[in-house]
Amino acid sequence: xxxxxxxxxxxxxxxxxxxxxxxxxxxxxxxxxxxxxxxxxxxxxxxxxxxxxxxxxxxxxxxxxxxxxxxxxxxxxxxxxxxxxxxxxxxxxxxxxxxxxxxxxxxxxxxxxxxxxxxxxxxxxxxxxxxxxxxxxxxxxxxxxxxxxxxxxxxxxxxxxxxxxxxxxxxxxxxxxxxxxxxxxxxxxxxxxxx
Amino acid sequence: xxxxxxxxxxxxxxxxxxxxxxxxxxxxxxxxxxxxxxxxxxxxxxxxxxxxxxxxxxxxxxxxxxxxxxxxxxxxxxxxxxxxxxxxxxxxxxxxxxxxxxxxxxxxxxxxxxxxxxxxxxxxxxxxxxxxxxxxxxxxxxxxxxxxxxxxxxxxxxxxxxxxxxxxxxxxxxxxxxxxxxxxxxxxxxxxxxxxxxxxxxxxxxxxxxxxxxxxxxxxxxxxxxxxxxx
Numbered sequence: 401x402x403x404x405x406x407x408x409x410x411x412x413x414x415x416x417x418x419x420x421x422x423x424x425x426x427x428x429x430x431x432x433x434x435x436x437x438x439x440x441x442x443x444x445x446x447x448x449x450x451x452x453x454x455x456x457x458x459x460x461x462x463x464x465x466x467x468x469x470x471x472x473x474x475x476x477x478x479x480x481x482x483x484x485x486x487x488x489x490x491x492x493x494x495x496x497x498x499x500x501x502x503x504x505x506x507x508x509x510x511x512x513x514x515x516x517x518x519x520x521x522x523x524x525x526x527x528x529x530x531x532x533x534x535x536x537x538x539x540x541x542x543x544x545x546x547x548x549x550x551x552x553x554x555x556x557x558x559x560x561x562x563x564x565x566x567x568x569x570x571x572x573x574x575x576x577x578x579x580x581x582x583x584x585x586x587x588x589x590x591x592x593x594x595x
Numbered sequence: 596x597x598x599x600x601x602x603x604x605x606x607x608x609x610x611x612x613x614x615x616x617x618x619x620x621x622x623x624x625x626x627x628x629x630x631x632x633x634x635x636x637x638x639x640x641x642x643x644x645x646x647x648x649x650x651x652x653x654x655x656x657x658x659x660x661x662x663x664x665x666x667x668x669x670x671x672x673x674x675x676x677x678x679x680x681x682x683x684x685x686x687x688x689x690x691x692x693x694x695x696x697x698x699x700x701x702x703x704x705x706x707x708x709x710x711x712x713x714x715x716x717x718x719x720x721x722x723x724x725x726x727x728x729x730x731x732x733x734x735x736x737x738x739x740x741x742x743x744x745x746x747x748x749x750x751x752x753x754x755x756x757x758x759x760x761x762x763x764x765x766x767x768x769x770x771x772x773x774x775x776x777x778x779x780x781x782x783x784x785x786x787x788x789x790x791x792x793x794x795x796x797x798x799x800x801x802x803x804x805x806x807x808x809x810x811x812x813x814x815x816x817x818x819x820x821x822x823x824x825x826x
Contacts, residue, residue: 425813427819432695434694436691449677449686459642461638461640477630480624503731561742
């Protein structure tokens, strides 16, 4: 199993570990693909029809970033509140700080990627918070590392969610209109044997 | 996405509201070197899609029919999806859609005609049922939480209902598994043709205030079978 060396800092202690490749949902349960066929069973390809009625294949158009003048030369920059944001190196190139947190932090955290991790340094079981970016990035992801004594440990990247306690009076947040339906996928697990 | 949520707990049910998490306060955006906001557009690249025929091959020997100089750089505004024969490049006027279920190794498990998944979190007669209670810590260690929504009330009766559920869950330090459908064991579908999701409910109370969250369980926290053998 190919792994990547990664390190962290917990106070004065340097923690070294090996990060395995991501475990995706499809690795566990497979996935569902949509196939379109004609009446004879021949697979059809997907393209787009322009307003003029012209058919375009996916290879016939490309995405481009433009400013209000219609185009731009050079590389894009990143800003936040008017200040330029520099990219941070990948997590494998610097040791990020770890902070021990309660397991309850997982209650308000949306995980986007799961990586099995093996610590080479003694690290007490529990949950640790840090940031993580697999490649250079202007916005590293929030990250929680679940360290287990007996079972596999995992590095979970994603983002912290924020919810407020609700009193008797409620201020409603509206959903964004026009959300697209997600790609459909079978939920191939149930709770039968879990508990 | 449907904002109402029909929930049943210990014989009582109510239609309450779903609320998403608060949006990020810190937004990073891309700008050009002139500090102008960037937006994404689609443009045509001037390539002609030609059928793979002898005529095409002969035409390419004589000239460049694969390039359409008139259409290079055209901005695509409103388009509609179309299915076409990859050999003849003709738009299909009738077609069938199948869902192909693939195993983790990529092999085909089964193929069935596409059937739309209907939203079931605000069904007219089948509420989402609060089922088995499980230790909170065990839930966090067994499942990957891929998202969450908050349940909120709109009137006093709903407030008592939700506050009561949150207090029950907190007092027992447990989460509750949720199930939709007539039997209360189906995954939740939050919008038409949305992904079916296994979900759990967690609750916290602070005096009169409460926080009741629906956690979306994306996958189990475990290694795939082939990697467990290697480990």
